[in-house]
Amino acid sequence: MALKLRLKPCERVVINGCVVQNENRRYTLTVSNFAQIIRGSDILQEEQAVTPVRRAYFLIQSMLLDPTAAANGTGLAAEMMANLYTAFSRHDIQDRIARAMTHIGERDYYKALAALRPVMEYEDTLLGTRPAAPINESERADHHAGG
Numbered sequence: 001m002a003l004k005l006r007l008k009p010c011e012r013v014v015i016n017g018c019v020v021q022n023e024n025r026r027y028t029l030t031v032s033n034f035a036q037i038i039r040g041s042d043i044l045q046e047e048q049a050v051t052p053v054r055r056a057y058f059l060i061q062s063m064l065l066d067p068t069a070a071a072n073g074t075g076l077a078a079e080m081m082a083n084l085y086t087a088f089s090r091h092d093i094q095d096r097i098a099r100a101m102t103h104i105g106e107r108d109y110y111k112a113l114a115a116l117r118p119v120m121e122y123e124d125t126l127l128g129t130r131p132a133a134p135i136n137e138s139e140r141a142d143h144h145a146g147g
Helices: 054-067 067-087 091-105 109-125 137-144
Strands: 004-007 012-015 018-021 029-032 038-039
Touching: 004 091, 038 054, 054 067, 054 091, 054 109, 067 091, 067 137, 091 109
Parallel strands: none
Antiparallel strands: 004 029, 012 018, 012 038
């Protein structure tokens, strides 16, 4: 199944480690096979990885961007995810962490990152660095439907 990326003007995307930048207009790029892809707006800078969830996100992001990191980071990622799972008591947050770990096992690092984004938002809320943002109801329905 092909993936259609709708790029905004001047938006960057990393595909299998290659940085691609759009020109000054919208563009749709179709990726016909599985590839490690991340939008520039989803990339966390190393200096931003200052909390447990952000450190886990950064590690998984590194695994997406660099095959060597992927080969060496799986055990550390599993340990970090287990620690996060036990640190949070909300079942929906634990569910997201478990889902991220499943995606790591499948080497689908983008989906692992996507599963962790709401966990990062929740962590920010707990730390008082960002207002609470409820988890999207359609995302919850997708998960329960097996999505």
